[in-house]
Amino acid sequence: MALFRSLGEPARLAILQRLAAGEARVVDLTGELGLAQSTVSKHLACLRDCGLVGYRAEGRQSFYALARPELLDLLRSAERVLAATGDAVALCPVYGDAAAVGS
DSSP: OHHHHHHTSHHHHHHHHHHTTOOBOHHHHHHHHTOOHHHHHHHHHHHHHTTSEEEEEETTEEEEEESOTHHHHHHHHHHHHHHHHGGGTTTOTTTSHHHHHHO
């Protein structure tokens, strides 16, 4: 369940989706995703601690990439499930968007 909670954070999910296209530096992610450097760094650290993202150093730069390529299969499957269920998940009174607003 911790995996799905980590994927439920929009910034982390956006970072993972971007890294699915190839490795990137923090500066690349901030520019492409419109997030603050501190936000990107914090979420990368979380994803790295979870073993979902790895990095390689080149000089003073770090290049981040997906550590678990099978994560792409999971994300693709989730997109297919959401496409099939339509608004049912978003409107779910327990787990949907309305429930999150009421929390």
